[in-house]
Amino acid sequence: MRGAWGRALAGVPAALVLFGSALAAPEPAAHDYVIKDFRFGSGESLPELKIHYYTLGTPKTDAAGKVTNAVLILHGTGGTGRQFLSPQFADVLFVPGGLLDPAKYFIVLPDGIGHGGSSKPSDGLRTKFPKYDYADMIAAHHALVADGLKVDRLRLLMGTSMGCMHGFMWAETWPQSSKAFMPLACLPVEIAGRNRLWRKMAIDAVKADPAWNGGDYASAPVQGLRTAQDLLILVGASPLPMQNQLPTREAVDAWIGPELARRMAPADANDLIYQLDASRTYDPSKNLAKISAPVTWVNSADDFINPPELGIAEREARRLKTAKFVLIPASAETHGHGTHTWAALWQGELAALLKRSE
Numbered sequence: 201m202r203g204a205w206g207r208a209l210a211g212v213p214a215a216l217v218l219f220g221s222a223l224a225a226p227e228p229a230a231h232d233y234v235i236k237d238f239r240f241g242s243g244e245s246l247p248e249l250k251i252h253y254y255t256l257g258t259p260k261t262d263a264a265g266k267v268t269n270a271v272l273i274l275h276g277t278g279g280t281g282r283q284f285l286s287p288q289f290a291d292v293l294f295v296p297g298g299l300l301d302p303a304k305y306f307i308v309l310p311d312g313i314g315h316g317g318s319s320k321p322s323d324g325l326r327t328k329f330p331k332y333d334y335a336d337m338i339a340a341h342h343a344l345v346a347d348g349l350k351v352d353r354l355r356l357l358m359g360t361s362m363g364c365m366h367g368f369m370w371a372e373t374w375p376q377s378s379k380a381f382m383p384l385a386c387l388p389v390e391i392a393g394r395n396r397l398w399r400k401m402a403i404d405a406v407k408a409d410p411a412w413n414g415g416d417y418a419s420a421p422v423q424g425l426r427t428a429q430d431l432l433i434l435v436g437a438s439p440l441p442m443q444n445q446l447p448t449r450e451a452v453d454a455w456i457g458p459e460l461a462r463r464m465a466p467a468d469a470n471d472l473i474y475q476l477d478a479s480r481t482y483d484p485s486k487n488l489a490k491i492s493a494p495v496t497w498v499n500s501a502d503d504f505i506n507p508p509e510l511g512i513a514e515r516e517a518r519r520l521k522t523a524k525f526v527l528i529p530a531s532a533e534t535h536g537h538g539t540h541t542w543a544a545l546w547q548g549e550l551a552a553l554l555k556r557s558e
Contacts, residue, residue: 204450225290226302226307228254228282232317233348234338241481244330251344252317253310256294256531257302259349270306270351271379274341276361276540277475278432280316281507283311283541299550304356310344312337312362314474318554321470326413332474333481338366342374345409349432354378360540361385361505364497365482371495372487380557381495382550385503385540386511390483395434395505396539398435400477402428428472429463438536488519495523496553498546502530524549 231253239247260269284290293300300307311318313380316339321329330336346350357378359367364386371381391399401461408423411417433456446452497517501508508527517525526549528539535542543550 204255208235222491224287225285225294225518226256228256228285228307230254230317232550233344235347238340240330240332240336241550242333246319249340250317250319251310251312251313251340251348252281253308253456254345255307255544256307257402259306261342263314266353267306267349268351268353268355269304270271270345270354271300271356272308272341273355273356274310274359274363274366275312275315276363277479278315278472279361280311282316284309286541288542288544292547293550299547299554300356303318308479310341310346313340314471314478320468321415321465321474322357326470329470329474331477333478334362334366335481338373341366342370343375346377352377356380356557358382358383358550359384359386361537362479363477364540365484368484368488368491369482371491371493372484375490375492378493379478380490380553381493383497384546385499385506385537387499387506387510388516389485389512391479391508393510394507398431400405402431403473403476405431406473407468412469415470415473417469418453420467421500422464423475425464425467425472426460426467429460432463433459435504436537437446437504438530438534438539440502440530440532441535472556488516489521491520492522493499494553496526496549497523498526498528498540498549500528500530500536501536501543502534503539505537508532516530524553 206262229495233251233253235249235251237245237247239245247261249345259267273284275281292298294302296303296308313336316318321327345354353376363385365382367381368388372376403425406412406421407422408422411419411421446455499506499508499513513525517523528534528545534545539545
């Protein structure tokens with residue numbers, strides 16, 4: 201790494217600058233938090249809303265009994281809290297001596313509404329499940345943190361993709377609830393243009409499959425799900441690393457079958473529709489001036505979902521008085537939209553954010 205981006209890694213232990221570490225992150229503890237009579241923005245409600253989450257480390261309190269070391273990390277669309285245990289993330293940040301060492305921090309990794317082990321349509325309600333949106337999702341996470349874990353103020357809130365968008369919304373809604381925010385791979389504006397288009401195309405593909413049957417399917421709508429997963433593969437990819445990984449026609453043809461099968465195996469059609477449609481009301485652009493805590497916002501130049509040529513990030517970053525915006529240059533080491541999970545590429549920025557928000 202050279203130039204300004206190389207300088208961004210200054211101060212990070214050399215052993216942790218590599219793509220991974222010789223050390224492995226510990227296994228997290230799994231928990232469930234149940235919110236009684238949860239009210240959704242649509243006016244719908246559930247008598248019990250379950251939020252599944254994982255934790256690493258233990259809470260530490262100050263003289264007043266306030267938790268001081270809680271870190272909340274929010275996942276992207278279709279993900280879960282466990283995704284942050286991948287080596288490219290956990291074995292860089294969660295290891296002994298890492299920037300988010302569980303010996304120092306109490307790390308909380310929740311599954312959002314509609315995802316993982318949290319309440320979701322596939323639990324049984326199918327399309328009768330409340331039509332949740334991002335505001336509902338952050339309200340549930342806030343209830344987990346404030347009421348369930350008794351954390352008044354986070355040390356850090358980090359989010360990737362959808363979690364990045366949730367981070368902007370959270371920072372506006374509860375400006376004093378975290379000492380620092382690190383949104384990764386998103387834009388703080390209404391989802392429109394190509395970003396809305398591919399989401400709608402994926403939703404429409406599932407609904408157009410006769411097997412979907414209005415959401416009351418006897419067997420999975422495989423054709424619709426295949427098209428939706430094809431789109432998800434493309435929008436998350438980056439040309440250069442994919443060209444290097446799949447340099448021949450034979451390599452591509454051999455890769456796509458197993459990869460598509462791997463993605464489709466756990467997929468539920470209604471869950472996927474809800475996950476993609478939850479972004480429909482997202483638009484934090486009107487209230488960015490409410491954000492008062494230090495923010496480091498990181499995007500990557502090869503992100504199909506948040507393309508830098510739109511110029512949106514630079515425009516909106518100028519409205520954030522406490523924010524630093526970083527655009528990671530495209531290279532053979534970046535991973536398109538998924539660059540957000542390769543912590544070695546941006547951990548220098550995290551180190552700087554933790555320092556300036558002490």
